[in-house]
Amino acid sequence: MANLAPMSSVSRLRPEARVRIPRHVVHRHFPSQTVVLNLQTGQYHGLNPTAGRMLDALEHAQTVAAAARIVADHYRQPRADVERDLCELCAALLSRGLVELAGEQDG
Numbered sequence: 001m002a003n004l005a006p007m008s009s010v011s012r013l014r015p016e017a018r019v020r021i022p023r024h025v026v027h028r029h030f031p032s033q034t035v036v037l038n039l040q041t042g043q044y045h046g047l048n049p050t051a052g053r054m055l056d057a058l059e060h061a062q063t064v065a066a067a068a069r070i071v072a073d074h075y076r077q078p079r080a081d082v083e084r085d086l087c088e089l090c091a092a093l094l095s096r097g098l099v100e101l102a103g104e105q106d107g
Helices: 051-062 064-075 077-095 102-106
Strands: 027-031 034-038 045-046
Touching: 027 051, 034 051, 045 051, 051 064, 051 077, 064 077
Parallel strands: none
Antiparallel strands: 027 034, 034 045
């Protein structure tokens, strides 16, 4: 199972980006981690509980910034810090095909 390590630099992803989980990706929550499976590659990825909550927020929010607000409020952390961390997570997930930018497939 691959573990998502923090990326050294944030890609072009911006807080106003719309990110979604593609159909070929499934995930399941467990007490100590969230397991994410890319059905196209057959690779499993493990997310710690905080990253799992971030993935949930991304699934339900319109933008990365909106997801960051949800997570920041839940953990009572500064939104700017959570937004930066969430952009880094999204960049890592994007590079593994576990999320996609919504506008890239919409037309």
